[in-house]
Amino acid sequence: MRHHVPHFDRHWDGSPRHLPPRRTLQIAANSPSRLLRAGQTSRCRHCGNRIDWYPRSDDRPIALHPAEVAAIDVSPTCRWHLSGGIAHPHHDGSGWCRIPHAVLCPQQSPRSRTGSPRLASLCRELGLRSRRLIDTGAFTPTSHPPAPGDAAGQPVRPVVRILLVNYLGESAVETIRCVAQTRQRSRCTHPVLAAIRGRWVLLSTQPCRGQLTLPDTCMAIYDLSHLSYADQLRWRAQRCTTHATATAAADLTLAGWQPFDPLLHAEHIRTELPTPEPAEPEPYQSRRR
Ligand SMILES: [Zn+2]
Ligand SMILES: [Zn+2]
Numbered sequence: 001m002r003h004h005v006p007h008f009d010r011h012w013d014g015s016p017r018h019l020p021p022r023r024t025l026q027i028a029a030n031s032p033s034r035l036l037r038a039g040q041t042s043r044c045r046h047c048g049n050r051i052d053w054y055p056r057s058d059d060r061p062i063a064l065h066p067a068e069v070a071a072i073d074v075s076p077t078c079r080w081h082l083s084g085g086i087a088h089p090h091h092d093g094s095g096w097c098r099i100p101h102a103v104l105c106p107q108q109s110p111r112s113r114t115g116s117p118r119l120a121s122l123c124r125e126l127g128l129r130s131r132r133l134i135d136t137g138a139f140t141p142t143s144h145p146p147a148p149g150d151a152a153g154q155p156v157r158p159v160v161r162i163l164l165v166n167y168l169g170e171s172a173v174e175t176i177r178c179v180a181q182t183r184q185r186s187r188c189t190h191p192v193l194a195a196i197r198g199r200w201v202l203l204s205t206q207p208c209r210g211q212l213t214l215p216d217t218c219m220a221i222y223d224l225s226h227l228s229y230a231d232q233l234r235w236r237a238q239r240c241t242t243h244a245t246a247t248a249a250a251d252l253t254l255a256g257w258q259p260f261d262p263l264l265h266a267e268h269i270r271t272e273l274p275t276p277e278p279a280e281p282e283p284y285q286s287r288r289r
Helices: 117-135 229-236
Strands: 041-043 050-055 061-064 081-083 086-088 159-162 165-168 199-204 218-223
Touching: 050 086, 159 229
Parallel strands: 159 218
Antiparallel strands: 041 050, 050 061, 081 086, 159 165, 199 218
């Protein structure tokens, strides 16, 4: 029988006493993604389960289930793989693949329970975890935004025109936040909105992708066309004025823009201009930054 030899380099719970110094994460100059992989994990707002965000090749984000699954269990249309930090919607030929969380989400896709037994068991597992999170109060599911505007008439998700392309923003214009990483390795707290602001205008919904049957109505758009090219690029990269040119600062999260599609985003179309903000009596210096 061997005597137990205590390890003095570990705590009673097995965790190491001395941690190696933390290294700063950096983006390789030739990386196709400017996103640090640390910090791209979040929770599904419908079910509370963990998701990993990845950019697609066209920069649109997608939430993937955080673990790989056997490709044989997944229908070919739902197989994704990662390459250079970018998510691609097909299979890379290995026995494993990634799967969009929306396929598994217990709150979003109760209809699609026709997968393999292993996938069905994974769905049940996520469903149970979601139930437990909700029951213990650790998570409150959010439903779709009930109203397109808040009390002040500002759209909750505005349509913003950047470099003549319409994007759907992730939140009200004033609250869109810089995505860059600060020196403290946390996300920058500055807003993207700067001294020169955009203008609310009524413009055509512009049926896209040849949807000629779509009624061509006017909608409120936060137009940035009068800003300089560099400033519009800064808006599209979702960076504050400090991080506009700081190329060394990586993005800590994905920019929240979605290319605006009048069919997909019909619920966010507002046909009236928001009530104008009160005139700005306060001096520039006292404005919250
Ligand atoms: Zn979910
Ligand atoms: Zn910033």
